[in-house]
Amino acid sequence: IIETNGLLYMTLDSNPGGIRIAEKLGLHKHEELPRFFNKFVYSEALWSRLAYRMRDMTVDDIPRVLQIWAELELQEGSLSVKSFLSAKAGQYVVAVDNRTDQILGVCALTKVMENTYIIGLYGVDRRYQGLGIGSHIFSTIMTHIGPDDSAVLFSEHHLQDMYRERLGFSHDSGIQLIAYECRPVRTRNLQNLVDSIAGIRIKRIGDSLMDSVVEYDRKVHRQSRAQVLNRMFSDPECRALVAIDESGDQVAGYGVIHMCSDGNGRVGPLYADSESVAELLLRELIDNFPEMVVKGLIYEPLANNTGAMSIADKLGLKVEVKLPVLFTKQIDMDFQWDKVYCSHSPNFSII
Numbered sequence: 001i002i003e004t005n006g007l008l009y010m011t012l013d014s015n016p017g018g019i020r021i022a023e024k025l026g027l028h029k030h031e032e033l034p035r036f037f038n039k040f041v042y043s044e045a046l047w048s049r050l051a052y053r054m055r056d057m058t059v060d061d062i063p064r065v066l067q068i069w070a071e072l073e074l075q076e077g078s079l080s081v082k083s084f085l086s087a088k089a090g091q092y093v094v095a096v097d098n099r100t101d102q103i104l105g106v107c108a109l110t111k112v113m114e115n116t117y118i119i120g121l122y123g124v125d126r127r128y129q130g131l132g133i134g135s136h137i138f139s140t141i142m143t144h145i146g147p148d149d150s151a152v153l154f155s156e157h158h159l160q161d162m163y164r165e166r167l168g169f170s171h172d173s174g175i176q177l178i179a180y181e182c183r184p185v186r187t188r189n190l191q192n193l194v195d196s197i198a199g200i201r202i203k204r205i206g207d208s209l210m211d212s213v214v215e216y217d218r219k220v221h222r223q224s225r226a227q228v229l230n231r232m233f234s235d236p237e238c239r240a241l242v243a244i245d246e247s248g249d250q251v252a253g254y255g256v257i258h259m260c261s262d263g264n265g266r267v268g269p270l271y272a273d274s275e276s277v278a279e280l281l282l283r284e285l286i287d288n289f290p291e292m293v294v295k296g297l298i299y300e301p302l303a304n305n306t307g308a309m310s311i312a313d314k315l316g317l318k319v320e321v322k323l324p325v326l327f328t329k330q331i332d333m334d335f336q337w338d339k340v341y342c343s344h345s346p347n348f349s350i351i
């Protein structure tokens with residue numbers, strides 16, 4: 001930062017020498033932070049020389065965006081970002097340094113259903129936090145929310161008060177995302193999951209089954225996500241299985257596992273007609289694609305599906321954190337909740 005943008009110099013008012021040094025350097029007082037004690041922030045150039053612009057995110061930006069995201073110790077996979085971005089399912093914005101063209105921050109807005117948009121992937125490169133870039137990207141994204149629309153997000157704990165009190169996300173849906181501790185799956189625990197169900201066949205999702213799975217997803221989600229799903233299933237990174245009920249040759253569930261930027265494999269969507277079908281799909285995903293879970297499994301169901309939690313217990317997973325779903329306006333969520341075992345991605349989708 002010093003080399004490219006300037007010097008950020010903070011001193012305490014209890015040390016006149018600290019202030020004199022700032023004056024000798026010709027720094028001007030930028031801000032006074034009186035919250036705990038008087039702390040002066042002197043800045044020469046950091047604010048004035050850091051010029052950035054907002055632009056739409058492109059597919060080429062995905063590696064850098066995921067690098068920022070991984071450095072923030074948050075998890076997302078290029079498969080999700082690519083599928084939603086290339087299907088033009090919303091507005092995806094990055095803040096870019098004018099001089100270096102480097103991406104400094106990102107935020108995503110995806111249409112979930114009529115008048116409802118989810119905000120996700122909200123992050124700023126650690127080195128550039130606290131300079132107003134985050135608020136700027138967020139307010140840029142919010143300009144796409146009309147007066148009749150509701151915006152929704154999965155809130156990190158430390159930001160809940162800000163979202164609720166300062167940014168208008170005052171409606172708590174009562175729904176929570178449960179993030180389980182991410183760890184490799186033990187073979188012993190995997191054996192606790194069902195390994196077969198009479199009349200249910202597990203198959204890879206190829207071209208011939210894509211339409212049936214998209215239709216199954218539409219019934220669960222109540223909205224067609226054909227564009228996003230077709231892109232996702234056609235992507236070489238996608239590892240996806242479908243459960244077929246042989247009695248009527250019907251889809252009884254489907255599951256996807258993909259690699260996140262931190263090297264962990266994330267399950268989602270995992271939708272199924274019953275807990276046993278969800279269990280079987282998960283077991284088969286792990287058995288068929290073991291390379292996805294060498295480091296760890298990201299398993300994040302919604303708390304209103306008790307079956308999903310009992311699967312976590314069978315796998316020996318421990319709850320790490322619960323994230324509430326906050327809205328700017330109350331909306332009707334008419335999803336088939338009982339079929340949702342893991343959501344698609346909390347950055348792009350409610351379920």
Ligand SMILES: CC(C)(COP(=O)(O)OP(=O)(O)OC[C@H]1O[C@@H](n2cnc3c(N)ncnc32)[C@H](O)[C@@H]1OP(=O)(O)O)[C@@H](O)C(=O)NCCC(=O)NCCS
Nearest residue numbers: 072122123124129130131132133134135136138154155156
């Ligand atoms: C949240 C985050 C994107 C904010 O980016 P930023 O560039 O540092 O934000 P700003 O400089 O605009 O704002 C800094 C201050 O405003 C708050 N703020 C953050 N986003 C804001 C917004 N959209 N509007 C108003 N205030 C905001 C911050 O909490 C901070 O307040 P504080 O000084 O009282 O601590 C950044 O801290 C980050 O990447 N955090 C880790 C990832 C994360 O938690 N993402 C949110 C997932 S729900």
